[in-house]
Amino acid sequence: QVQLQESGPGLVRPSETLSLTCTVSGGSISPYYWSWIRQPPGKGLESIGYIFYSGGTNYNPSLKSRVTMSVDTSKNQFSLQLSFVTAADTAIYYCARHRSAMASLDYWGRGTLVTVSS
C-alpha cells in the first residue's frame, strides 16, 4: 500500500521560505506524477503544482513566481519550496500522487499544518 508522509517546519516567519518534503513508501516514485495541494484552515483546496519523477514541473500560475519543486528518486522523496511567504500561505499542505499529468489524485498524505507568523 502506497503511503505518503509530509515533513517540515510547522512555523515559518513572514518573507521567509517554506520547505516541505514528501516521503513515499510502499511503492516507487517512478513513473508517477506528484502534487502539492494546500488547504487554508476552514477553506477549500488549492493546487500548488506537480512534478514528474524525472523532474519536469508545472506550477499554478497564481504561485508560479514563488514555487520550486524538486525530486530525489534515490530517497523516494519530492519537495516543495514556497518563497516570500505571508499569513495567506498558512494552510495544511498535502502531497499526493497521480498517474498522468492531468489525472485524479489517488493517494494522499495526511497533511501538515504550516503557520506563517512572526
Next chain:
Amino acid sequence: EIVMTQSPATLSVSPGERATLSCRASQSVSNNLAWYQQKPGRAPRLLIYGASTRATGIAPWFSGSGSGTDFNLTITSLQSEDFAVYYCQQYNNWPRTFGPGTTVDIK
C-alpha cells in the same frame, strides 16, 4: 482558470436515505472530473474519477454521473461513516481546480 461550484453547501440527510450532490464547471471539462471525501482531520480520499468510475475499494453505494459542465455524486443509502465533506475537482485544464465542497451531515 475553470471555476467549480457545488450545491448545496450543506445537505442534511438521515442514515439510510439517498443524497445527491451537484457540481458545475464554468466550462466543459469533458469527463475529467473526480469526487473526494474528506473527514475532519483527514486527507481527502478519492471516490470517483472519470466522472463515473469508482476508485479502488470504494463502496458500491457511491456513484457519479455527468459530463461537460454538470455532474452529480449520488450516495444511495447513507451510512454513518459517509457523513463528511465532498469535493469535486476538474483535471481537464491546468491548474486543476476544486469546488468549495458540500457538507453532508446527519439530519
